[in-house]
Amino acid sequence: MIEAFFFGPSNQQVFAIYHPPAGGSGQVLTVICPPLFWEYMRTQLALRELAISLAERGQHVLRLDYRGTGDSFGDLGEVAISDWVEDIARAVREGRDLSGSSVVRLLGVRAGALLACRSAGASSDVQRLVLWDPVLDGAGYLQVLRRIQVAMLEHNLFLSRAERREAMHEYAGHRLSERMFEEFRLLDASAYSSVPKSKLHVVSTSPEAGFPVAGVPQDLTRFACNWENVSNLMMPKLVLERLSACLIMS
Amino acid sequence: MPDYVLTEEPLQFGEGGRLFGILTLPSMPPRNAQKLPVFVYLSAGLLHRVGPYRLHVCLARELAQMGFSSLRVDLAGRGDSPQRPGLTNGQSVAADFEEILGVLESRLGRLPLVLAGLCAGANAAISLTLQEPRVIGMVLLDPICFPDDGFRARTTVMKYTNPAEYIAWLKRGEYVAWLKRRFKALTRGEKQEDDDSADAVTFQDLPTREQLRAAFESIRGREGWVLSVFTRAALRHYNQAGQLARVLAVDGHQQFCTELFWPQAEHTFMLELHRRRLIEEIKTWAGNYIRP
Numbered sequence: 001m002i003e004a005f006f007f008g009p010s011n012q013q014v015f016a017i018y019h020p021p022a023g024g025s026g027q028v029l030t031v032i033c034p035p036l037f038w039e040y041m042r043t044q045l046a047l048r049e050l051a052i053s054l055a056e057r058g059q060h061v062l063r064l065d066y067r068g069t070g071d072s073f074g075d076l077g078e079v080a081i082s083d084w085v086e087d088i089a090r091a092v093r094e095g096r097d098l099s100g101s102s103v104v105r106l107l108g109v110r111a112g113a114l115l116a117c118r119s120a121g122a123s124s125d126v127q128r129l130v131l132w133d134p135v136l137d138g139a140g141y142l143q144v145l146r147r148i149q150v151a152m153l154e155h156n157l158f159l160s161r162a163e164r165r166e167a168m169h170e171y172a173g174h175r176l177s178e179r180m181f182e183e184f185r186l187l188d189a190s191a192y193s194s195v196p197k198s199k200l201h202v203v204s205t206s207p208e209a210g211f212p213v214a215g216v217p218q219d220l221t222r223f224a225c226n227w228e229n230v231s232n233l234m235m236p237k238l239v240l241e242r243l244s245a246c247l248i249m250s
Numbered sequence: 251m252p253d254y255v256l257t258e259e260p261l262q263f264g265e266g267g268r269l270f271g272i273l274t275l276p277s278m279p280p281r282n283a284q285k286l287p288v289f290v291y292l293s294a295g296l297l298h299r300v301g302p303y304r305l306h307v308c309l310a311r312e313l314a315q316m317g318f319s320s321l322r323v324d325l326a327g328r329g330d331s332p333q334r335p336g337l338t339n340g341q342s343v344a345a346d347f348e349e350i351l352g353v354l355e356s357r358l359g360r361l362p363l364v365l366a367g368l369c370a371g372a373n374a375a376i377s378l379t380l381q382e383p384r385v386i387g388m389v390l391l392d393p394i395c396f397p398d399d400g401f402r403a404r405t406t407v408m409k410y411t412n413p414a415e416y417i418a419w420l421k422r423g424e425y426v427a428w429l430k431r432r433f434k435a436l437t438r439g440e441k442q443e444d445d446d447s448a449d450a451v452t453f454q455d456l457p458t459r460e461q462l463r464a465a466f467e468s469i470r471g472r473e474g475w476v477l478s479v480f481t482r483a484a485l486r487h488y489n490q491a492g493q494l495a496r497v498l499a500v501d502g503h504q505q506f507c508t509e510l511f512w513p514q515a516e517h518t519f520m521l522e523l524h525r526r527r528l529i530e531e532i533k534t535w536a537g538n539y540i541r542p
Contacts, residue, residue, distance in 0.1 A: 001267060002330060004260035015260075017330065044298050048330060070300050071258075071272055071307060152521070157412060158482055158514040166523050173303055173520040230520065233296050 006073075007094045014087050015071035016064040018098055019055035029060040029101040030247050031091050033119075035110035037145070037172050038230040040069060043109060045233055050107075050240045057248055060099035064091045066115075077175050081115065081138070081183035088119035092126070103127050105247055110227065111135045118191040120199075130201045130246045132239065133225060136212055138187030145171035148228060172230070189213070201246050205239060219246070256314035261321075261357075264349030270330035271299060271323035271350075273357065274310040280317035284361070286539055287386055288354055289313055289320040292343075292367035292374045294391075294518070295454070298329025302368060302518035303525055309366070312529055313536060319358060323350060325374070340455045343374050344381065351382065362386040362474075364536075369393075369483075369517065370454035377457055379465040386474030387539070388465070389532055392481055392517055395488040396459050398496045404489045459497070466500045466507065477535045479510045479528065483517030508535055 006013040051061040065072040068079035105128040108116030113134030120126040135141045189212035202218040223236040259273045291306040299322040310320035327333035334342045364387035365375035372393035379385040480488045491511040495503045515524040
């Protein structure tokens with residue numbers, strides 16, 4: 001049975017769901033760092049499936065929503081990358097307290113990979129980071145958000161000029177704060193290189209996907225994720241199996 | 251979780267705690283809290299309780315500031331509520347609703363309800379309103395509608411008289427693909443595909459016209475209100491403000507129904523400016539329950 005709760009200071013509470021391990025005792029805690037914006041919605045069901053599968057295989061699992069996203073408190077316009085990095089660190093502490101586990105693994109999905117690596121850094125608290133289709137850097141990701149917004153506006157023939165003008169300030173349907181822009185731009189490949197290579201494992205769904213740090217194991221599990229599609233939910237079974245295997249292996 | 255104006259509580263309820271939802275309560279319940287309805291957000295398709303682009307979360311929290319409690323729930327098979335094996339979608343939603351009524355009654359007492367939902371959620375709200383006399387309001391985002399007499403003519407006019415459509419079509423270079431398709435169809439003697447044909451919808455039960463009318467009549471009988479919003483995704487079956495009222499022909503429609511046609515909005519209210527406008531509309535509409 002899952003356990004859902006809020007944690008953190010009263011005005012900045014983060015929502016999380018804890019999946020206890022089948023059988024009650026497990027050594028490893030996996031914290032799932034979800035992707036952002038529309039990718040969060042598209043993967044919610046898949047990441048829940050993954051959490052259940054890991055718990056059935058004996059892991060403690062914690063899924064979190066960053067502040068200003070999902071069920072957590074705050075508005076997107078009030079938060080920035082540094083808050084989300086802090087949320088992951090807090091979730092790790094919370095998960096360790098809850099599970100009693102000393103071995104922590106992180107799964108970072110898309111931009112969640114950048115956040116997970118920035119949060120873990122060189123810290124000895126995290127034993128392994130598995131990254132699913134990691135976003136290479138924040139500046140590039142902002143461009144993707146912009147591209148999605150432009151496409152959305154191009155396809156909508158009913159928008160008035162005023163609405164179109166106003167909507168141009170949005171990124172993939174969201175207004176972001178100046179602080180968020182600045183911190184996104186600062187989020188570069190050093191987030192990945194700050195983590196010891198031996199801890200990283202990348203799972204990609206496209207052979208074209210690169211990773212900025214050489215010598216990191218990279219599995220290819222073909223699946224047409226098409227991350228710029230903003231509507232369809234995804235349930236990539238093979239990718240989930242691969243991620244699960246990477247997170248389970250000792 | 252505590253906040254200045256609201257608290258939120260994750261709930262696992264129903265048989266074996268199979269259903270998951272989050273209850274939002276105003277920290278300072280208003281004096282007439284015992285009369286105010288509780289908003290229940292039903293899952294939009296397969297999306298979880300957060301709603302499209304976090305719509306349900308924002309709505310629940312803004313309505314709490316007006317004194318309303320809300321439950322955003324994962325119906326079985328969505329979000330964190332497992333499926334009910336062996337049941338049809340309709341049976342499953344009905345079973346979920348029984349458990350929703352139970353948990354709300356145990357937590358808040360026997361209060362009236364407003365059901366809110368997008369698409370499949372809206373259609374579920376219509377069906378559940380017929381079953382449960384406690385429902386005194388519906389917020390329907392892109393619910394089912396039926397064509398009226400002028401529907402086809404309006405569709406044709408809209409299709410061929412919007413210059414922006416031609417410009418966008420040319421810009422996208424789709425005309426080349428279109429010409430190829432037309433050429434193939436002509437040489438093979440094929441009939442052009444009907445652009446208006448609806449996609450198969452398997453995860454929801456569409457109410458009939460009679461059920462839709464009966465749900466509206468029920469709300470009128472219970473002295474409640476209905477807010478319906480149609481986006482451009484509804485253009486296949488709805489294309490003019492007032493169409494729903496004409497189709498239903500329910501007495502006194504204007505006194506208890508607000509019907510909005512927003513062809514500029516996407517089905518899931520992707521743009522923040524549309525979400526913000528929608529939330530303001532719903533808050534204004536919800537004011538009906540507060541006014542003496």
